[in-house]
Amino acid sequence: MTSPLDLAVLGLLTEQDLHGYELKKRLGELLGSKVSTSFGSLYPALARLEKQGALKVVEGRTATQAPKPAPMSGSLAGELAAFRSRVREAGLSPGGRGRKVYGITDIGRERLVEALADPDVGDDRTFNLRVAFASHLSAAQRLDLFEQRRAELIRRRGEHARERRGRGPLDTYRRALLERDVASIDSDLTWLDGLIAGERQLLEEPR
Amino acid sequence: MTSPLDLAVLGLLTEQDLHGYELKKRLGELLGSKVSTSFGSLYPALARLEKQGALKVVEGRTATQAPKPAPMSGSLAGELAAFRSRVREAGLSPGGRGRKVYGITDIGRERLVEALADPDVGDDRTFNLRVAFASHLSAAQRLDLFEQRRAELIRRRGEHARERRGRGPLDTYRRALLERDVASIDSDLTWLDGLIAGERQLLEEPR
DNA sequence: GCATCCATGTAACCAGTTACATGATTTG
DNA sequence: CAAATCATGTAACTGGTTACATGGATGC
Numbered sequence: 147m148t149s150p151l152d153l154a155v156l157g158l159l160t161e162q163d164l165h166g167y168e169l170k171k172r173l174g175e176l177l178g179s180k181v182s183t184s185f186g187s188l189y190p191a192l193a194r195l196e197k198q199g200a201l202k203v204v205e206g207r208t209a210t211q212a213p214k215p216a217p218m219s220g221s222l223a224g225e226l227a228a229f230r231s232r233v234r235e236a237g238l239s240p241g242g243r244g245r246k247v248y249g250i251t252d253i254g255r256e257r258l259v260e261a262l263a264d265p266d267v268g269d270d271r272t273f274n275l276r277v278a279f280a281s282h283l284s285a286a287q288r289l290d291l292f293e294q295r296r297a298e299l300i301r302r303r304g305e306h307a308r309e310r311r312g313r314g315p316l317d318t319y320r321r322a323l324l325e326r327d328v329a330s331i332d333s334d335l336t337w338l339d340g341l342i343a344g345e346r347q348l349l350e351e352p353r
Numbered sequence: 354m355t356s357p358l359d360l361a362v363l364g365l366l367t368e369q370d371l372h373g374y375e376l377k378k379r380l381g382e383l384l385g386s387k388v389s390t391s392f393g394s395l396y397p398a399l400a401r402l403e404k405q406g407a408l409k410v411v412e413g414r415t416a417t418q419a420p421k422p423a424p425m426s427g428s429l430a431g432e433l434a435a436f437r438s439r440v441r442e443a444g445l446s447p448g449g450r451g452r453k454v455y456g457i458t459d460i461g462r463e464r465l466v467e468a469l470a471d472p473d474v475g476d477d478r479t480f481n482l483r484v485a486f487a488s489h490l491s492a493a494q495r496l497d498l499f500e501q502r503r504a505e506l507i508r509r510r511g512e513h514a515r516e517r518r519g520r521g522p523l524d525t526y527r528r529a530l531l532e533r534d535v536a537s538i539d540s541d542l543t544w545l546d547g548l549i550a551g552e553r554q555l556l557e558e559p560r
Numbered sequence: 561g562c563a564t565c566c567a568t569g570t571a572a573c574c575a576g577t578t579a580c581a582t583g584a585t586t587t588g
Numbered sequence: 589c590a591a592a593t594c595a596t597g598t599a600a601c602t603g604g605t606t607a608c609a610t611g612g613a614t615g616c
Contacts, residue, residue, distance in 0.1 A: 179512060189570090373597095374594060375594095453596080
């Protein structure tokens, strides 16, 4: 229901109010330069989330003060000056044609936790995002998340093993690929076990 | 230019003639149950590749013997029987409403090697596919492929390192994520070095 | 004063998925 | 004979990218 992009936006905005352009940069850092989102999907996503009440505009041009769709009336310069003063009033030092700083709402916070804890498997990217924002969950919820992931990885590992003794002996490169996959899954499992142990400890002695 | 799906199809059909349904199963094994393609993209891709001359129908219903778009004329049963006999003539034991077995053409083989050796970086999935079909390349081409990949991984590793000392100290989970990423890249590099060493050996003593 | 970065947004396009339509073969 | 599986295809929808349009601020 909640797309990875929405999840990332909600997560980042829970930590700090940001405008779209900055958000995109953070997204790039969070997910690596690959899979970084383009403006063409980010801005519509922000608009959608705002309409749903998960975000609100905190600073800069607000929805009701949107720039005119260009009526091209006489007092163009006058209107522009008024707009600029409005922007300046809003507390913007520098910045483009009125930047919109978004903040999260209570609804947004709910959506985030819901999406983070949601047991629908989702892809690897989604799992990474969930870990990135895991601090917004309870230790019990995190434990759940990690153990689900663990089960998923075990499942995949079995799939690979079954594949090896599939139809006939494998090509050198195909075998190399398969071995790397298994090794990578095993390393992920070890990593996960560390996280799981950490959460268990938190649960046993919350101090 | 050549999509990952095209690449996979060309690769599999170089090794063996297959029909769409079977191809999908192989694709699933090759790429893991995740990212397995749906029929809705496979069949159009096959049609496209056939039109481009990279594939040809080897068995079963041919393009000129396509089923009628339903003229609903009188002798329906007769036509159906004729169609079935045509199918049977083509050497099909069992199978659905005339399955189309595809084979690769010389053009297709060219396309494959071109796509495999093409130095455009492409995503991880594409790299995996290139390795899976690496046996269709020369040792020198493979070496090239692996070393390009190596450079790309080194670049990513640097990105991650730079990120760690970005804005302020990291959240526990974000740090765990980052460490896992670096560990996984390092392990991939070791793996790659093994492949690279193998190719170098082939080049030195081709026997 | 020109290039470059900041900043937001829209529109056209594209690749993929899901759902639908169709029908044959096999198996319990 | 019903259900599952094999087999091919189309159509509608979806989520994303690229390209475009716009314009302020900064630095050389």
